[in-house]
Amino acid sequence: MLPQSAPQIVSFSDITKTFENGTVALQDLSLEIRQGEFVSLLGPSGCGKSTALRLLAGLSEPNSGRLNWADDTMSVPDHDLSFVFQEPTLMPWATVFENVRLPLKVRGIGKVEARGRVMSALELVGLERFEKSYPRELSGGMKMRVSIARALVTEPKVLLMDEPFAALDEITRFKLNNELLEFWSKFGLTVVFVTHSVFESVYLSSRILIMTSGPGRIVADLPMTAPYPRDDDFRTSAEYADTCRRVSHALKDAMAA
Numbered sequence: 672m673l674p675q676s677a678p679q680i681v682s683f684s685d686i687t688k689t690f691e692n693g694t695v696a697l698q699d700l701s702l703e704i705r706q707g708e709f710v711s712l713l714g715p716s717g718c719g720k721s722t723a724l725r726l727l728a729g730l731s732e733p734n735s736g737r738l739n740w741a742d743d744t745m746s747v748p749d750h751d752l753s754f755v756f757q758e759p760t761l762m763p764w765a766t767v768f769e770n771v772r773l774p775l776k777v778r779g780i781g782k783v784e785a786r787g788r789v790m791s792a793l794e795l796v797g798l799e800r801f802e803k804s805y806p807r808e809l810s811g812g813m814k815m816r817v818s819i820a821r822a823l824v825t826e827p828k829v830l831l832m833d834e835p836f837a838a839l840d841e842i843t844r845f846k847l848n849n850e851l852l853e854f855w856s857k858f859g860l861t862v863v864f865v866t867h868s869v870f871e872s873v874y875l876s877s878r879i880l881i882m883t884s885g886p887g888r889i890v891a892d893l894p895m896t897a898p899y900p901r902d903d904d905f906r907t908s909a910e911y912a913d914t915c916r917r918v919s920h921a922l923k924d925a926m927a928a
């Protein structure tokens with residue numbers, strides 16, 4: 672599946688991010704992401720994964736260095752880019768339909784025009800029958816599906832995900848992993864995915880960037896060559912187990928260094 676030949680979509684050049692309290696969250700970070708990649712940022716707590724994702728989303732600015740989108744329109748906040756957080760961050764007072772409609776509303780798209788798009792996004796995540804439900808009536812997995820539908824309703828090119836499945840039980844997480852891979856492939860998305868989990872990153876990614884802290888930086892860039900589609904057979908294969916072991920060792924080495 673693509674990587675090497677695909678065009679670059681965004682690059683970080685020597686990016687440093689220091690917070691006001693003096694914490695150097697990222698130092699001299701350079702990185703290129705290509706269109707259609709599924710890139711995971713994997714590393715221990717505090718190594719700057721979320722900071723890197725927030726810079727990509729335009730939610731924060733670097734102190735030095737440059738972030739370059741190949742297409743200038745991508746640097747406009749919210750344009751062609753969606754963010755999924757660990758918490759589904761749904762409006763509790765609004766229905767599932769209204770929650771998913773929100774990004775379209777923010778863009779000035781009227782309810783009539785939005786309806787078809789919202790219902791298509793809900794169908795994608797299997798929640799079309801729940802359009803009138805409120806978040807409190809949904810399970811954790813369903814809330815996350817609503818959050819994903821809200822991210823996909825704008826038909827983004829790039830999906831940024833910050834530990835989206837960390838709070839879910841394993842069976843739900845596996846299901847959502849598979850659904851995410853389906854959306855990624857169906858829509859030709861570029862996904863940047865933050866996780867602590869070696870297993871999750873190996874299952875999903877076309878490439879894993881291992882980060883470490885003190886200061887936050889990338890210490891290994893590992894292509895994941897197992898073919899897609901990946902399914903439950905892959906999850907129980909020797910190749911998956913071997914790759915998890917290799918990535919786990921690389922992570923341990925990075926943390927010890």
Ligand SMILES: Nc1ncnc2c1ncn2[C@@H]1O[C@H](COP(=O)(O)OP(=O)(O)OP(=O)(O)O)[C@@H](O)[C@H]1O
Binds near residue numbers: 691696715867
């Ligand atoms: N707004 C902030 N002000 C000060 N320090 C911050 C701020 N945000 C993050 N940090 C610090 O910057 C470093 C990187 O944080 P970041 O949240 O990016 O790490 P992370 O790898 O995503 O961690 P986790 O996996 O725990 O979410 C940490 O030391 C964190 O305490």
